[in-house]
Amino acid sequence: xxxxxxxxxxxxxxxxxxxxxxxxxxxxxxxxxxxxxxxxxxxxxxxxxxxxxxxxxxxxxxxxxxxxxxxxxxxxxxxxxxxxxxxxxxxxxxxxxxxxxxxxxxxxxxxxxxxxxxxxxxxxxxxxxxxxxxxxxxxxxxxxxxxxxxxxxxxxxxxxxxxxxxxxxxxxxxxxxxxxxxxxxxxxxxxxxxxxxxxxxxxxxxxxxxxxxxxxxxxxxxxxxxxxxxxxxxxxxxxxxxxxxxxxxxxxxxxxxxxxxxxxxxxxxxx
Numbered sequence: 001x002x003x004x005x006x007x008x009x010x011x012x013x014x015x016x017x018x019x020x021x022x023x024x025x026x027x028x029x030x031x032x033x034x035x036x037x038x039x040x041x042x043x044x045x046x047x048x049x050x051x052x053x054x055x056x057x058x059x060x061x062x063x064x065x066x067x068x069x070x071x072x073x074x075x076x077x078x079x080x081x082x083x084x085x086x087x088x089x090x091x092x093x094x095x096x097x098x099x100x101x102x103x104x105x106x107x108x109x110x111x112x113x114x115x116x117x118x119x120x121x122x123x124x125x126x127x128x129x130x131x132x133x134x135x136x137x138x139x140x141x142x143x144x145x146x147x148x149x150x151x152x153x154x155x156x157x158x159x160x161x162x163x164x165x166x167x168x169x170x171x172x173x174x175x176x177x178x179x180x181x182x183x184x185x186x187x188x189x190x191x192x193x194x195x196x197x198x199x200x201x202x203x204x205x206x207x208x209x210x211x212x213x214x215x216x217x218x219x220x221x222x223x224x225x226x227x228x229x230x231x232x233x234x235x236x237x238x239x240x241x242x243x244x245x246x247x248x249x250x251x252x253x254x255x256x257x258x259x260x261x262x263x264x265x266x267x268x269x270x271x
Contacts, residue, residue: 004196004262010203013254016083017247024250027078031071032242038067039238043231058123062116069112070105072246076253077101080176083257103175107168114161122154166190166197173260189267197259204252211244 017024042063046056077100170186190197215221219237 002266004193004259006196006199009255009258009262010200010251012258013251016254017250023082024247027075028246028250031075032246034071035068035242036235036239038071039064040235043234043238047231061123062119065116065119066112069108072249073101073104073108075246075250076172077104077176079250079253080173080257080260083254084173084177084261097178100176100178103178104172107171107175111165111168114165115158118154118157118161121150121157162198162201163194166194166201169197169256170260170263173257185267189263193259193263197256200252200255200259204248208245208248212241215240215244 039060042060046059049056051059077097081097081100167187167190168183170189171181171183174181174186215237219233221233221237
């Protein structure tokens with residue numbers, strides 16, 4: 001069985017996004033505006049609720065995880081169709097290929113719910129650990145002993161969910177192009193390639209994570225919150241973060257589209 005060529009696909013994906021920059025810029029413009037508008041409204045609302053910065057940051061994070069993915073679905077569907085079916089099939093639009101987007105949405109919601117479970121457990125433990133930091137060392141040790149196991153559980157669940165998600169990930173391009181296949185078809189086609197597929201996800205996480213780390217340092221953002229308390233600073237941070245994450249998301253989706261073509265051909269030969 002021929003192995004998925006991780007680095008050549010990643011290189012091709014970066015070059016494709018670079019060469020088709022005008023398309024990606026046009027296609028990402030509307031989702032980008034909607035995301036910034038949503039974040040502004042949410043930040044404005046949170047600023048008047050009297051929540052701590054930590055709680056505001058937690059609410060913002062979870063709302064953003066869900067809403068960002070929903071808003072970006074038409075972009076991802078467009079990218080999949082453009083790569084797999086050709087440029088003519090990949091026109092961007094919220095109402096074009098609506099049946100495909102609805103089918104895509106069902107599985108996207110499934111993946112979001114799966115990821116929110118370990119994230120919620122980790123946030124629950126992290127919240128108590130941060131709250132305990134303001135008390136004595138004895139209290140901190142007691143709280144750490146109680147909640148650190150939750151962080152371990154959250155990390156284990158996160159890795160498990162990530163692996164399972166990647167086994168099912170080919171269902172997303174299938175839904176995007178309107179093909180007929182199920183979750184078990186994706187499970188079969190990704191057998192033996194899971195860690196190579198995860199390489200694309202790790203590339204996205206590490207790249208966005210490092211750029212976000214430097215951005216937070218430059219803006220002097222709070223260490224444990226995505227909210228500083230200044231609406232103008234928080235909005236500037238949001239815009240810059242979207243300008244990092246959306247292009248990297250385009251590269252990730254392009255790589256998964258190329259991987260789908262490769263694995264679909266391999267699976268067809270093996271049947």
